[in-house]
Amino acid sequence: xxxxxxxxxxPMMLWALLLLPSSLSVHRRGWDNPSCTSGVVxxxxxxxxxxxxxxxNPFYLITICLVVPGKECRFIFKDVAQGNxxxxxxxxxxxxxxxxxxxxxxxxxxxxxxxxxxVGHQRSVSFTTLNISEPPDLPFTPFFSRATSxxxxxxxxxxxxxxxxxxxxxxxxxxxxxxxxxxxxxLAWFRRRHSARTQQLLQEPVLS
Numbered sequence: 001x002x003x004x005x006x007x008x009x010x011p012m013m014l015w016a017l018l019l020l021p022s023s024l025s026v027h028r029r030g031w032d033n034p035s036c037t038s039g040v041v042x043x044x045x046x047x048x049x050x051x052x053x054x055x056x057n058p059f060y061l062i063t064i065c066l067v068v069p070g071k072e073c074r075f076i077f078k079d080v081a082q083g084n085x086x087x088x089x090x091x092x093x094x095x096x097x098x099x100x101x102x103x104x105x106x107x108x109x110x111x112x113x114x115x116x117x118x119v120g121h122q123r124s125v126s127f128t129t130l131n132i133s134e135p136p137d138l139p140f141t142p143f144f145s146r147a148t149s150x151x152x153x154x155x156x157x158x159x160x161x162x163x164x165x166x167x168x169x170x171x172x173x174x175x176x177x178x179x180x181x182x183x184x185x186x187l188a189w190f191r192r193r194h195s196a197r198t199q200q201l202l203q204e205p206v207l208s
Contacts, residue, residue: 032057034118036126044135049106051128053099057120058082062099064092067113067127076101076114108132 036053043049053062062080065073077085077092084093089110093100099118103110116126 030057030121032118032120032122032124034120034124034126036116037128038126040129040131042131042133043106045108045132046105046135049103049110049130051101051114051130053116053118053126055097055118055120055124058096059094059099059118059120061119062092062094063117064101065115065117066110067115073115106130106132 032055034053034055037051041049041051059082062077063075064077065075067073076087076090080092080094082094082096084091086092089103089105089107091100091102093102097120101114111130111132113127113129116124116128118124118126
């Protein structure tokens with residue numbers, strides 16, 4: 001009887017060894033194999049921030065929460081299936097095997113560690129940390145740029161229409177008055193000189 005049992009055990013073990021690789025292959029095809037944004041994502045305040053997860057099978061449910069030290073994880077999205085949802089400045093886009101968590105303007109209140117709980121064929125957990133940094137300093141811009149420099153703000157004479165070109169009359173009138181006064185002084189000097197010369201001639205004795 002022992003001989004018959006041993007004779008049956010051999011073929012059964014052989015069949016088990018033959019079926020093991022095929023069963024492992026079927027199981028591997030069912031694995032989710034999650035691949036998520038890991039480590040730290042650092043963006044300047046007010047800039048776009050994005051985290052993502054991909055699995056081998058379509059997502060069944062996704063839950064994302066923000067880990068708060070000493071408190072329970074604060075839910076951002078809970079039990080989301082396929083589609084797009086928005087909350088607290090975040091957008092979660094779930095399409096097939098891909099999920100993206102996006103904010104267009106990252107704020108300090110959104111910084112921290114995010115816990116992803118994903119359900120496909122299995123349940124998987126992943127963590128990503130979002131760090132909000134100070135925005136870079138703006139480049140120095142001179143008070144007068146080329147577009148606003150003093151030499152560019154005044155119109156050139158050629159650009160002024162003819163009917164708007166006015167000759168200032170004040171300086172011309174002043175020059176004319178000074179010229180008349182100067183001419184009058186010169187004439188008065190010549191008259192005075194001529195009168196003195198005439199008197200001198202009249203006073204000279206006449207030689208006989």
